Amino acid sequence: MADGPTINTIAERAGVSIASVSRVLNGLPTRQDTVRKVMAAAEELGYVRNAVARSLKSRRTNQVAFAMADIGNPVYLAMVRQIQPVLKAAGYRLVLHSTDAIAADEIDVLHSLGERYVDGLIMSPLRVTGEHLKMIAAARAPVVIIGSVPEGTQVDNVRADSRTGVKLALDHLHALGRRRIGLVNGPLDTVPGASRAAAYAEALETLGLPYDEDLVEVGDFYRAEGARAAAALLARNPGVDALMCANDLIALGALDVLRASGRRVPQDVAVVGMDDTDLAAASWPSLTSVSLGSAERGKAAAELLLDRLQNGEREPRLVTVRPRLAVRASTSGAEPAVTLSRTDSNTEGEAS
Amino acid sequence: MADGPTINTIAERAGVSIASVSRVLNGLPTRQDTVRKVMAAAEELGYVRNAVARSLKSRRTNQVAFAMADIGNPVYLAMVRQIQPVLKAAGYRLVLHSTDAIAADEIDVLHSLGERYVDGLIMSPLRVTGEHLKMIAAARAPVVIIGSVPEGTQVDNVRADSRTGVKLALDHLHALGRRRIGLVNGPLDTVPGASRAAAYAEALETLGLPYDEDLVEVGDFYRAEGARAAAALLARNPGVDALMCANDLIALGALDVLRASGRRVPQDVAVVGMDDTDLAAASWPSLTSVSLGSAERGKAAAELLLDRLQNGEREPRLVTVRPRLAVRASTSGAEPAVTLSRTDSNTEGEAS
DNA sequence: CCAGCTCCGGTAAACGTTTACAGAAAACGT
DNA sequence: ACGTTTTCTGTAAACGTTTACCGGAGCTGG
Numbered sequence: 156m157a158d159g160p161t162i163n164t165i166a167e168r169a170g171v172s173i174a175s176v177s178r179v180l181n182g183l184p185t186r187q188d189t190v191r192k193v194m195a196a197a198e199e200l201g202y203v204r205n206a207v208a209r210s211l212k213s214r215r216t217n218q219v220a221f222a223m224a225d226i227g228n229p230v231y232l233a234m235v236r237q238i239q240p241v242l243k244a245a246g247y248r249l250v251l252h253s254t255d256a257i258a259a260d261e262i263d264v265l266h267s268l269g270e271r272y273v274d275g276l277i278m279s280p281l282r283v284t285g286e287h288l289k290m291i292a293a294a295r296a297p298v299v300i301i302g303s304v305p306e307g308t309q310v311d312n313v314r315a316d317s318r319t320g321v322k323l324a325l326d327h328l329h330a331l332g333r334r335r336i337g338l339v340n341g342p343l344d345t346v347p348g349a350s351r352a353a354a355y356a357e358a359l360e361t362l363g364l365p366y367d368e369d370l371v372e373v374g375d376f377y378r379a380e381g382a383r384a385a386a387a388l389l390a391r392n393p394g395v396d397a398l399m400c401a402n403d404l405i406a407l408g409a410l411d412v413l414r415a416s417g418r419r420v421p422q423d424v425a426v427v428g429m430d431d432t433d434l435a436a437a438s439w440p441s442l443t444s445v446s447l448g449s450a451e452r453g454k455a456a457a458e459l460l461l462d463r464l465q466n467g468e469r470e471p472r473l474v475t476v477r478p479r480l481a482v483r484a485s486t487s488g489a490e491p492a493v494t495l496s497r498t499d500s501n502t503e504g505e506a507s
Numbered sequence: 508m509a510d511g512p513t514i515n516t517i518a519e520r521a522g523v524s525i526a527s528v529s530r531v532l533n534g535l536p537t538r539q540d541t542v543r544k545v546m547a548a549a550e551e552l553g554y555v556r557n558a559v560a561r562s563l564k565s566r567r568t569n570q571v572a573f574a575m576a577d578i579g580n581p582v583y584l585a586m587v588r589q590i591q592p593v594l595k596a597a598g599y600r601l602v603l604h605s606t607d608a609i610a611a612d613e614i615d616v617l618h619s620l621g622e623r624y625v626d627g628l629i630m631s632p633l634r635v636t637g638e639h640l641k642m643i644a645a646a647r648a649p650v651v652i653i654g655s656v657p658e659g660t661q662v663d664n665v666r667a668d669s670r671t672g673v674k675l676a677l678d679h680l681h682a683l684g685r686r687r688i689g690l691v692n693g694p695l696d697t698v699p700g701a702s703r704a705a706a707y708a709e710a711l712e713t714l715g716l717p718y719d720e721d722l723v724e725v726g727d728f729y730r731a732e733g734a735r736a737a738a739a740l741l742a743r744n745p746g747v748d749a750l751m752c753a754n755d756l757i758a759l760g761a762l763d764v765l766r767a768s769g770r771r772v773p774q775d776v777a778v779v780g781m782d783d784t785d786l787a788a789a790s791w792p793s794l795t796s797v798s799l800g801s802a803e804r805g806k807a808a809a810e811l812l813l814d815r816l817q818n819g820e821r822e823p824r825l826v827t828v829r830p831r832l833a834v835r836a837s838t839s840g841a842e843p844a845v846t847l848s849r850t851d852s853n854t855e856g857e858a859s
Numbered sequence: 860c861c862a863g864c865t866c867c868g869g870t871a872a873a874c875g876t877t878t879a880c881a882g883a884a885a886a887c888g889t
Numbered sequence: 890a891c892g893t894t895t896t897c898t899g900t901a902a903a904c905g906t907t908t909a910c911c912g913g914a915g916c917t918g919g
Contacts (some may be wrong), residue, residue, distance in 0.1 A: 174868065189868080201621075203621030203647075207904085208563055210874095211873095211904090212873075212907050218624075232578070270556060438790060557875050563903095563905070563906090
């Protein structure tokens with residue numbers, strides 16, 4: 156781990172100036188003779204260009220950061236999975252930040268952009284405060300936000316459309332003849348919680364179904380909390396024939412409870428999850444789930460950022476990803492064929 | 508996004524030299540008066556220290572890389588989940604590399620260590636070639652390898668013990684009275700595939716059960732392949748009463764097939780997975796799985812690396828993580844209580 | 860044989876920090 | 890008041906690149 160060779164070492168060894176070395180290494184026009192000498196010296200010395208020095212001079216780090224609430228979350232994971240290859244193909248490295256859903260941490264990430272250790276940032280904040288907006292406006296590097304920001308915010312933005320997503324799910328349930336559709340939601344003070352509550356009410360209205368607040372239970376976005384909330388809802392309202400769950404984990408919790416209470420899914424109660432994570436396909440019965448396009452959002456965000464890194468000053472863009480409904484056994488009753496596409500599993504080599 | 512202020516800007520504004528500015532910013536002893544002036548100027552200008560320049564001078568980047576085969580893999584994911592907070596607490600950023608299980612890409616990562624864009628690397632190679640070993644020996648920054656390396660390799664190393672893991676599973680199945688235990692494995696030319704095959708044979712011998720090659724089927728580490736392999740094994744060998752699967756995805760595929768063929772799990776056939784990923788708890792019936800301690804391995808690797816970054820020259824260490832058996836319904840038949848610990852789910856906020 | 864070109868390569872400055880060194884200023888003792 | 894010690898600050902070099910600029914070498918044409 157001794158100090159590696161620099162262009163100076165090479166220059167000496169090859170008997171040329173460091174400028175020539177740099178030129179050769181960067182493929183700038185140079186006499187063949189010089190090229191050979193430099194290449195030979197570089198080869199012998201095992202030279203590798205120092206990325207830090209290069210970044211200092213060039214003012215580019217070839218790194219991009221992605222800040223999410225929690226790496227453990229399958230939703231963000233799906234995003235990373237898409238972001239990484241896009242960036243890699245363009246020659247960027249990915250720096251990961253897990254903010255643990257703490258607003259202060261997010262602000263911190265935004266602030267540290269000033270350190271210029273990355274060329275740009277993709278961020279998916281849990282909620283967007285005034286402080287966020289101020290920092291985004293003042294950011295010293297391009298930022299792409301995944302998630303809603305107030306109208307008129309000058310920033311590249313990728314959104315899901317959970318309103319339409321919920322509507323898709325409720326239409327589906329309605330078409331299956333379900334009329335007492337409960338909502339098991341997460342906290343109302345989060346962006347997703349709030350928007351799903353609103354979308355639920357709206358969709359019911361469109362369908363001509365009455366809004367009954369007994370059919371709504373607020374828990375949190377975890378399996379255990381989902382189970383608790385679903386149990387409470389069922390106890391209060393035994394006649395419910397479908398459960399719309401604000402995410403897949405909640406839905407898994409609901410499945411646990413329904414199973415324990417001896418109800419059949421979907422015959423007695425149909426269940427719909429949200430986010431369409433890997434877990435939805437793995438559960439039994441497999442879970443019908445609204446995909447809000449985490450993967451597409453990640454990809455779109457990465458592409459927006461790359462474009463911005465090349466184009467500097469263009470108008471901020473807004474990309475909205477269309478939701479899809481992945482129908483599975485928890486509503487339709489029919490299990491999909493056993494053969495699954497390879498893409499929803501992935502390499503599972505594991506070193507021992 | 509105009510050029511930000513540098514210590515020169517501050518020095519000018521505060522009427523002191525850049526050396527003083529640097530000292531104040533680094534908390535070195537300085538006259539109170541000077542401190543005040545510098546702080547005021549820095550504040551007014553919204554100064555943020557340039558990480559690249561600092562790195563160049565200090566020869567430290569405060570970044571660490573983690574190279575894995577595939578971010579989509581729950582096993583690596585569990586590692587990232589542990590590595591990230593450890594590094595973060597120590598003031599390091601995490602740079603992610605997904606090598607897509609391509610050896611050349613892994614070599615590339617090792618090579619790029621010479622660029623010094625990170626202070627160290629944690630790598631979990633799918634298989635370890637001579638080229639790997641050469642690069643590791645020549646690496647210009649500390650490396651920690653997750654996975655087996657040949658005896659005597661001078662490198663910090665964290666290993667799982669899949670031999671004991673398989674033994675745990677087979678003992679468990681044997682204790683439940685199962686005698687015709689099949690193995691659904693992944694490719695034999697991968698480290699995990701090979702070691703699991705060997706461990707299976709060994710465990711059978713210890714238990715006094717005959718090794719029957721009809722009971723072994725090789726597929727790949729995906730759900731669909733797992734299903735195919737399990738189907739082949741069952742067709743050839745209808746009397747099998749337990750399936751040891753080389754990972755959880757294979758096990759899920761096996762569950763699909765068993766269900767489709769009308770066999771009850773675990774009454775007719777017990778199933779054990781491996782890696783104990785989130786999917787194991789989510790599936791139905793929930794999957795008994797051998798945990799090879801991905802989380803612990805990640806944590807151990809991060810800690811080894813940090814220690815090495817501080818201690819420079821100490822002897823390489825080997826940490827072996829003990830496997831555990833997570834018994835669930837696919838062998839015991841009893842579903843766990845509905846309430847799950849919060850830790851196996853995680854925040855699922857999601858911006859829309 | 861020389862003006863005018865082109866082509867190369869070297870010198871040096873710059874990117875934004877940190878830090879060794881030395882000199883200035885302040886504090887102290889006698 | 891002076892030497893000595895202590896504390897502080899400024900100058901300049903260094904980290905390893907890239908690149909603007911300039912001068913020298915080699916050609917061409919007249």
